[in-house]
Amino acid sequence: MPVTTLAGRPIQVNDEGFLTDPTEWDEDLGTALASAIGITLSDEHWKAIHFLRDDFAEKGETATLRRISTKGGIPVKQLFALFPQKPAKKMAYVAGLPKPHGCV
Numbered sequence: 001m002p003v004t005t006l007a008g009r010p011i012q013v014n015d016e017g018f019l020t021d022p023t024e025w026d027e028d029l030g031t032a033l034a035s036a037i038g039i040t041l042s043d044e045h046w047k048a049i050h051f052l053r054d055d056f057a058e059k060g061e062t063a064t065l066r067r068i069s070t071k072g073g074i075p076v077k078q079l080f081a082l083f084p085q086k087p088a089k090k091m092a093y094v095a096g097l098p099k100p101h102g103c104v
Contacts, residue, residue: 002015004017004024006029006032006033006036007028007029007031007032010028011024012024013031015104016099018092018093018097018098018099019096019097022056022096022098024096025053025095025097027046029096030049030094030095030096033093033094033096034094036037037090037093037094038062039082039090039094041081041094042082044074044078044082045082045083045094047072047074047081048068048072048074048082048083048091049095050064050092051067051068051072051073051074052068052091052092052095052097053095053096054080054095055068055071055072056095056097061098061100061101062073062088062092062095062097062098062100062101063097063100064100064101065079065087065088065090066089068088079091079100086099
């Protein structure tokens with residue numbers, strides 16, 4: 001597995017740059033990951049990220065946009081505004097989680 005340095009520390013990533021060990025993640029790393037893809041995190045971003053991480057801890061897989069919208073209470077339109085173009089993939093990346101199933 002490739003190793004990269006973000007937020008001043010080495011982290012294990014896969015070929016697409018997603019963390020391979022979600023336990024390495026913290027908010028400082030999330031901020032650095034967001035910055036790397038051109039996103040400045042707001043409270044609304046953190047709400048989505050924290051829902052995603054909590055849901056992953058409970059379910060063992062990264063939630064889809066539909067689940068984030070229905071269970072997390074964040075409209076899909078807002079998710080696209082917060083994480084433009086590929087919100088599910090970008091949210092998972094910033095949250096330090098695997099890419100959701102069905103996300104190309």
